[in-house]
Amino acid sequence: xxxxxxxxxxxxxxxxxxxxxxxxxxxxxxxxxxxxxxxxxxxxxxxxxxxxxxxxxxxxxxxxxxxxxxxxxxxxxxxxxxxxxxxxxxxxxxxxxxxxxxxxxxxxxxxxxxxxxxxxxxxxxxxxxxxxxxxxxxxxxxxxxxxxxxxxxxxxxxxxxxxxxxxxxxxxxxxxxxxxxxxxxxxxxxxxxxxxxxxxxxxxxxxxxxxxxxxxxxxxxxxxxxxxxxxxxxxxxxxxxxxxxxxxxxxxxxxxxxxxxxxxxxxxxxxxxxxxxxxxxxxxxxxxxxxxxxxxxxxxxxxxxxxxxxxxxxxxxxxxxxxxxxxxxxxxxxxxxxxxxxxxxxxxxxxxxxxxxxxxxxxxxxxxxxxxxxxxxxxxxxxxxxxxxxxxxxxxxxxxxxxxxxxxxxxxxxxxxxxxxxxxxxxxxxxxxxxxxxxxxxxxxxxxxxx
Amino acid sequence: xxxxxxxxxxxxxxxxxxxxxxxxxxxxxxxxxxxxxxxxxxxxxxxxxxxxxxxxxxxxxxxxxxxxxxxxxxxxxxxxxxxxxxxxxxxxxxxxxxxxxxxxxxxxxxxxxxxxxxxxxxxxxxxxxxxxxxxxxxxxxxxxxxxxxxxxxxxxxxxxxxxxxxx
Amino acid sequence: xxxxxxxxxxxxxxxxxxxxxxxxxxxxxxxxxxxxxxxxxxxxxxxxxxxxxxxxxxxxxxxxxxxxxxxxxxxxxxxxxxxxxxxxxxxxxxxxxxxxxxxxxxxxxxxxxxxxxxxxxxxxxxxxxxxxxxxxxxxxxxxxxxxxxxxxxxxxxxxxxxxxxxxxxxxxxxxxxxxxxxxxxxxxxxxxxxxxxxxxxxxxxxxxxxxxxxxxxxxxxxxxxxxxxxxxxxxxxxxxxxxxxxxxxxxxxxxxxxxxxxxxxxxxxxxxxxxxxxxxxxxxxxxxxxxxxxxxxxxxxxxxxxxxxxxxxxxxxxxxxxxxxxxxxxxxxxxxxxxxxxxxxxxxxxxxxxxxxxxxxxx
Numbered sequence: 019x020x021x022x023x024x025x026x027x028x029x030x031x032x033x034x035x036x037x038x039x040x041x042x043x044x045x046x047x048x049x050x051x052x053x054x055x056x057x058x059x060x061x062x063x064x065x066x067x068x069x070x071x072x073x074x075x076x077x078x079x080x081x082x083x084x085x086x087x088x089x090x091x092x093x094x095x096x097x098x099x100x101x102x103x104x105x106x107x108x109x110x111x112x113x114x115x116x117x118x119x120x121x122x123x124x125x126x127x128x129x130x131x132x133x134x135x136x137x138x139x140x141x142x143x144x145x146x147x148x149x150x151x152x153x154x155x156x157x158x159x160x161x162x163x164x165x166x167x168x169x170x171x172x173x174x175x176x177x178x179x180x181x182x183x184x185x186x187x188x189x190x191x192x193x194x195x196x197x198x199x200x201x202x203x204x205x206x207x208x209x210x211x212x213x214x215x216x217x218x219x220x221x222x223x224x225x226x227x228x229x230x231x232x233x234x235x236x237x238x239x240x241x242x243x244x245x246x247x248x249x250x251x252x253x254x255x256x257x258x259x260x261x262x263x264x265x266x267x268x269x270x271x272x273x274x275x276x277x278x279x280x281x282x283x284x285x286x287x288x289x290x291x292x293x294x295x296x297x298x299x300x301x302x303x304x305x306x307x308x309x310x311x312x313x314x315x316x317x318x319x320x321x322x323x324x325x326x327x328x329x330x331x332x333x334x335x336x337x338x339x340x341x342x343x344x345x346x347x348x349x350x351x352x353x354x355x356x357x358x359x360x361x362x363x364x365x366x367x368x369x370x371x372x373x374x375x376x377x378x379x380x381x382x383x384x385x386x387x388x389x390x391x392x393x394x395x396x397x398x399x400x401x402x403x404x405x406x407x408x409x410x411x412x413x414x415x416x417x418x419x420x421x422x423x424x425x426x427x428x429x430x431x432x433x434x435x436x437x438x439x440x441x442x443x444x445x446x447x448x449x450x451x452x453x454x455x456x457x458x459x460x461x462x463x464x465x466x467x468x469x
Numbered sequence: 470x471x472x473x474x475x476x477x478x479x480x481x482x483x484x485x486x487x488x489x490x491x492x493x494x495x496x497x498x499x500x501x502x503x504x505x506x507x508x509x510x511x512x513x514x515x516x517x518x519x520x521x522x523x524x525x526x527x528x529x530x531x532x533x534x535x536x537x538x539x540x541x542x543x544x545x546x547x548x549x550x551x552x553x554x555x556x557x558x559x560x561x562x563x564x565x566x567x568x569x570x571x572x573x574x575x576x577x578x579x580x581x582x583x584x585x586x587x588x589x590x591x592x593x594x595x596x597x598x599x600x601x602x603x604x605x606x607x608x609x610x611x612x613x614x615x616x617x618x619x620x621x622x623x624x625x626x627x628x629x630x631x632x633x634x635x636x
Numbered sequence: 637x638x639x640x641x642x643x644x645x646x647x648x649x650x651x652x653x654x655x656x657x658x659x660x661x662x663x664x665x666x667x668x669x670x671x672x673x674x675x676x677x678x679x680x681x682x683x684x685x686x687x688x689x690x691x692x693x694x695x696x697x698x699x700x701x702x703x704x705x706x707x708x709x710x711x712x713x714x715x716x717x718x719x720x721x722x723x724x725x726x727x728x729x730x731x732x733x734x735x736x737x738x739x740x741x742x743x744x745x746x747x748x749x750x751x752x753x754x755x756x757x758x759x760x761x762x763x764x765x766x767x768x769x770x771x772x773x774x775x776x777x778x779x780x781x782x783x784x785x786x787x788x789x790x791x792x793x794x795x796x797x798x799x800x801x802x803x804x805x806x807x808x809x810x811x812x813x814x815x816x817x818x819x820x821x822x823x824x825x826x827x828x829x830x831x832x833x834x835x836x837x838x839x840x841x842x843x844x845x846x847x848x849x850x851x852x853x854x855x856x857x858x859x860x861x862x863x864x865x866x867x868x869x870x871x872x873x874x875x876x877x878x879x880x881x882x883x884x885x886x887x888x889x890x891x892x893x894x895x896x897x898x899x900x901x902x903x904x905x906x907x908x909x910x911x912x913x914x915x916x917x918x919x920x921x922x923x924x925x926x927x928x929x930x931x932x933x934x935x936x937x938x939x940x941x942x943x944x945x946x947x948x949x950x951x952x953x954x955x956x957x958x959x960x961x962x963x964x965x966x967x968x969x970x971x972x973x974x975x976x977x978x979x980x981x982x983x984x985x986x987x988x989x990x991x992x993x994x995x996x997x998x999x
Contacts, residue, residue, distance in 0.1 A: 092490075104558045104596040135490070142503070142541045143597050145610040178488040183499050183539035185822070186595070200498035200525075202538040202822070207686040207714045218493055259601055261559045267601035305558050305596075346600065348559050359558055366557045366595045372538075373800065373819075373826035375687050380741040383824040387777050404774050411737030414708045415689050515832055530818040533831040537820040 023235035023255045025271045036157035039118040047237035051126040052171050059130035065241030067253035072226030073344040084213040086221040093221045095133035099140040102186040104305035105346025108257040109227035111269040113147050117154035123230035128175045139194050142183040151179045186370035190418045191224040204374045205418035248274040252327035263351035265289035274327035279316040295351040296461035303343020305363050306423035308430030310340045312461045355453040356438050360431040361389040367424035378421040381412040395446030402439050472520045494525050512543035548583040548590035550628045553607040559600035568604045568616050642719040646670045647727045659712035675849050676801035677713035684806050685713035689738050697722035739769035745780040747796045755851030757864040788835025795827050798852035804844035811840040842914040846897045846905050858894040867893050872923035878910040892918045
């Protein structure tokens, strides 16, 4: 069993409610933090090496230290609970089962950053979780953890839940801020960054749910101790939401030292692939990160074991590696079709593009149309190079990272599975009847014995 | 239809507005549109949006712009029960295509259409954040997960029963 | 405030600009030979820019203090210069390539109905495609179309041609105070609309026609009346109680076909004009004519029959000064043409030029 910092008490009955959460040691970190100076709290987070858990992996302490503090201007902390990256459902799990962990993290972080009005921007579809959070906030308030003069420190803090209405783009922090201001979720041009001019043009920090929850164990154990867990710059624990073709889909907490192979096959985690099927490919960090074929998943191109952490997963760059991303771990078995999978992802990005800048607005739809043609037996060989060209135009030319996120899955699918695309095009009829199968990127593990 | 929130809903709306600083009441727009959609027939007709614009001191176009941007806000009429079936990557890997086809056949409608009795709308959705519980759909406030054909049958039956009991 | 200036080099040309200047504006100060194209940025409209991505440039040196290059291409209209910054625009193969791709994107759903479009001849998308695009598209799907919406007696909306620059939205916000149209829907279905087919009639709304870089918003009172290159622009003014009254009349003979605002070298309006000046004052007696407008010789409006100074001088700017960039067509047709003789003062010819005018008829 690995270390459990966030999900330690996830299975305690009634952990959703204040009394239980408090009984198992909840709000101890808040008690401790509110006795410290705000600078010391920030320092602990810096020392912990915590990296943003939303996908980009930016050091949280550094992000906090960028926050401008002009005299007389309120500052805000906003919790990004607009979890929408395909494959990712870890924040939902945290909020649904451990709402007080998030609220405690929010309280500590609000204190550290000087945010008296803190907002949780939650995706509109998580409608029932809004009720769970509101109830937890009310409980926290009744017990003196929110409101005025918390624990006699003179610090005031209110937390409000703000419900979105269905737009992946609002997970991008400036689009989220726009949406929170009651506007369309169009990402802003940067600079200025939110740390200088964010919500209502005030200095703002936007952090992911898991990031803010991780502040609790960091304060409890101290930044230095937290940093000892994990490896290199991948400190602490990370939640992974595993899905796709695995026996045990769900949310797992790992300490970033376990090999990818173990994560997929160990009974403690994904529990292997159903029906003894073989592994074809994996998207280990949410749909935006490059898909990798089985032969590059367990071992890097250099032949070293690949681990579940930021550095190891990105070993080899985009040529042979991928990314940790948001931790949405999607497994594809031997019967899955890469073209179809890529098509659904392209459709997703097309559907979710805000339409503000031209490469993304036009390019995502174009890629989807071409992929649809290939998938349904109407593709041309030149389409593959065309797709490559389109993704290249989008990559790096858009206002926000949604463009890159739309380009990378297409690029990676072509890079590693070009023969499957070609097979689709050369065999339009056959490809409508069955899928391509495994080919050279076969599962490197031995064929399981027949049952 | 008289477009006016009930006193009870109005209280809820004012509570929402109070979450934001003075003069920033526009921030409450999206949460209020959710309430309005629930109150006024499941979708946002122009007079409803104008009512909210007036309430928040916004230009009507500001409300239209927002309402048409977000996928959960309907600016066209929908059925009593909207099946939003996810079909993105992880759900597709676990058979969402089959579930969508089954619903189409069973209800005799295509994606984006509403049954003639006005009960059901099939609205294909993109990732709803339930990838580990695929295939799934959103129905009103809740998720229906690990869908099978049998489960879909049961859901449809239940909706029909609920609708009948309301009449 | 210090009056320190920042030194910035764009395509090997250096200029000193005040801090806070964007790369695009610094480039415009140097001149058109280094200025990136801009389809959405509009210096007179707050918040504009950043969306079309045609003005992307490569920052090869961040500043004197931090010389690291920027990892991605940046939107020059929204990026401010740093002291010692070095920028590559036309001299960067990366920029040229990316721009080509973006122009293609802007065109895949554009109807290319230039032959029936009133904007033809003064369309920034035409110019952009000509200067920075490729000759063919790789797009072979049906083009996106929108349902028609009537915006009243003044403004004609052709949504199919729109590139979503948002300029008209900012214009309505910043000039009229009561905006009635906006961008509805999202992604590739986003459209300019009022939702309810409202008539746009507020006093300064006509300016949305002038700021539109394409033929999405055109003057309904000029619709299908004439081709812009057949009309002669003259600058004129009138004593207007609402606006500056400084306008440009587009005339043929004595007839005023169209009234627009005057535009500068970058195609931007100099002074906003009111609807009365634009739509109601269509007779020469309404105006005090100042004289022919200065028109860029690269514009089709200056070709054939009009412009004070088309003739003998070679267009140096467009041929020699653009570093590493060859013109696609020889712009100075007069120096080689057998027809258009040098020295014939074209502006003196009444109506379109004819072989008679060059003494070629009975050869």
